[in-house]
Amino acid sequence: MEEFVTMQCEPCRVGAPPATDEEIAIFMQQLPKWMVKEIDGIKRIERVFKFKNFVQALEFTNKVGEIAEKQGHHPAILTEWGRVTVTWWTHKIKGLHRNDFIMAAKTDQLCA
């Protein structure tokens, strides 16, 4: 399978099929540091990134924001002193779409 980090997001559309549990299991093989979480019935993927201080956490937060704007697909981000929690899901389908895995892979690449 092609690597998510090289892919581009497609425009989010209502009615797009969410990733199946089988697809999620396969996709997550490329994202070993991420967790699948279900909150309020909505599946998401989440990773906590650790930093030395708040300034570094904020710099990373802004980099995630830049790739989100570039791809037109946006995360939930919790920025704390020394930690950034990034959560991806597709609001329009209230679940996980291939776009979310692409963006998680691109998020990892920011730290590579």
Ligand SMILES: C[C@H](O)[C@H](O)[C@H]1CNC2=NC(N)=NC(=O)C2=N1
């Ligand atoms: C109009 C705009 O492109 C859409 O609302 C996009 C924006 N970014 C998005 N990001 C995420 N995670 N899910 C969406 O459904 C979504 N929709």
